[in-house]
Amino acid sequence: MxxxxxxxxxxxxxxxxxxxxxxxxxxxxxxxxxxxxxxxxxxxxxxxxxxxxxxxxxxxxxxxxREPLQLILGEVDFRGTRIATAPGVFIPRFETELVCGVAVEAAREARGGGAVRVVDLCTGSGAIAVALAREVPDAQVWAVEISPAALELAARNAAAAGVRVTTVCAMAGDALPELSGAVDVVVANPPYVPPDGVPRDPEVRDWDPPAALYGGGPDGLDVPREVMRAASRLLRDGGVFVMEHADVQGAAVRGALAEVGGFDDVRTLRDLTGRDRMVRATRTRGTRQVGDWHP
Incomplete structure (x- = not known):
C-alpha cells in the first residue's frame, strides 16, 4: 500500500x-x-x-x-533573495545577513555624493554582493573572489536576482587597483577559523571548502589582515569597512586594524545571540578610536 x-x-x-x-x-x-x-x-x-x-x-x-540542507535543496534564502548553492562553495549563514545589513546601512548613508561604490571581498556565492545590489539599487557593486568556481556561482546568483554586480577573480590584496581611495563601503566575510578551531558540525567541517573556512596563521587572521589592508587602500576618507569574524576574535581584529592604521571609530558589533560577530570602522587619517560598541 x-x-x-x-x-x-x-x-x-x-x-x-x-x-x-x-x-x-x-x-x-x-x-x-x-x-x-x-x-x-x-x-x-x-x-x-x-x-x-x-x-x-x-x-x-x-x-x-549530514549533507547540508542548503546543498540538498540547491539554494538558501539570504535577506529575502534565493541564493544558489553548490558543492565546493561556502554556504551563506544567517549571521552574515547581519553583517550585510550593516554594510547596507553604510551604503545608504553614503548616498548624495554620486554613485555609491561598494566592494565585497571574499564574496563566495555572492550573497552579500547580490543583497547589497538589491537593497541599494543605485550602488555600483564589485564582488571579489579567488575561487573561479565560487565566482561563477556569484555571477549566476546576480543574474538570477536581476542585479548588476561586477565580478573580479583576484586575491583581496591585489583587487581593483583602479578604485584605490574611491570606494564608499568595503564588506567582507573572509575565512577566519584558526587551525585549532575545527568546526564540530559535519555539515561545516566536511562540506564547506577549507579555503573558505581557515584564515591562515596561528590565530586564523592572515586572510582577514589582507582584507583589512585592502580595505585601507580601497576606501575613500570617510568610507566604511565591515568584516565578519569569530566571536572570540573581536580584540584581535581591533588590534590588527590598529596595526594597519588609518581607521577611526573601530567598533565590535554583536549578533542576535550577544556574541561578538563583526567589526565596523571608518577610513580616516584623523585620530583613531578603537573599542567595543554593542547596539
Missing part, C-alpha cells in the same frame, strides 16, 4: 532523528520538493506522487548522512 503524505513524513522524521539530525528538516525538505511534482499544498496532500516520495526519501538519506 502506498504511504500517505503524513506516513511518509513520519518515516522521514524517524530516519533523521536516528541520525542525530533535526527531524523538522523532513518537513522543510517536503515543502521545498513538493512543488516540483504537484500544485497541491502539503497540508491538503493525501497520496503523494510516487516521484515525490522517491525524491524525498533520497533527500532524507542525504541529510541523514
Amino acid at each position: 502506498t504511504a500517505t503524505a503524513w506516513q511518509l513524513l513520519r518515516e522521514a522524521r524517524e530516519v533523521l532523528r536516528a541520525a542525530g539530525v533535526d527531524p523538522d528538516d523532513a518537513l522543510r525538505l517536503a515543502r521545498e520538493l513538493l512543488p516540483r511534482h504537484t500544485t497541491t499544498p502539503w497540508e491538503l496532500l493525501d497520496q503523494p506522487p510516487a516521484a515525490f516520495a522517491a525524491e524525498l526519501r533520497a533527500a532524507v538519506g542525504r541529510r541523514a548522512a
Whole structure:
C-alpha cells in the first residue's frame, strides 16, 4: 500500500532523528520538493506522487548522512533573495545577513555624493554582493573572489536576482587597483577559523571548502589582515569597512586594524545571540578610536 503524505513524513522524521539530525528538516525538505511534482499544498496532500516520495526519501538519506540542507535543496534564502548553492562553495549563514545589513546601512548613508561604490571581498556565492545590489539599487557593486568556481556561482546568483554586480577573480590584496581611495563601503566575510578551531558540525567541517573556512596563521587572521589592508587602500576618507569574524576574535581584529592604521571609530558589533560577530570602522587619517560598541 502506498504511504500517505503524513506516513511518509513520519518515516522521514524517524530516519533523521536516528541520525542525530533535526527531524523538522523532513518537513522543510517536503515543502521545498513538493512543488516540483504537484500544485497541491502539503497540508491538503493525501497520496503523494510516487516521484515525490522517491525524491524525498533520497533527500532524507542525504541529510541523514549530514549533507547540508542548503546543498540538498540547491539554494538558501539570504535577506529575502534565493541564493544558489553548490558543492565546493561556502554556504551563506544567517549571521552574515547581519553583517550585510550593516554594510547596507553604510551604503545608504553614503548616498548624495554620486554613485555609491561598494566592494565585497571574499564574496563566495555572492550573497552579500547580490543583497547589497538589491537593497541599494543605485550602488555600483564589485564582488571579489579567488575561487573561479565560487565566482561563477556569484555571477549566476546576480543574474538570477536581476542585479548588476561586477565580478573580479583576484586575491583581496591585489583587487581593483583602479578604485584605490574611491570606494564608499568595503564588506567582507573572509575565512577566519584558526587551525585549532575545527568546526564540530559535519555539515561545516566536511562540506564547506577549507579555503573558505581557515584564515591562515596561528590565530586564523592572515586572510582577514589582507582584507583589512585592502580595505585601507580601497576606501575613500570617510568610507566604511565591515568584516565578519569569530566571536572570540573581536580584540584581535581591533588590534590588527590598529596595526594597519588609518581607521577611526573601530567598533565590535554583536549578533542576535550577544556574541561578538563583526567589526565596523571608518577610513580616516584623523585620530583613531578603537573599542567595543554593542547596539
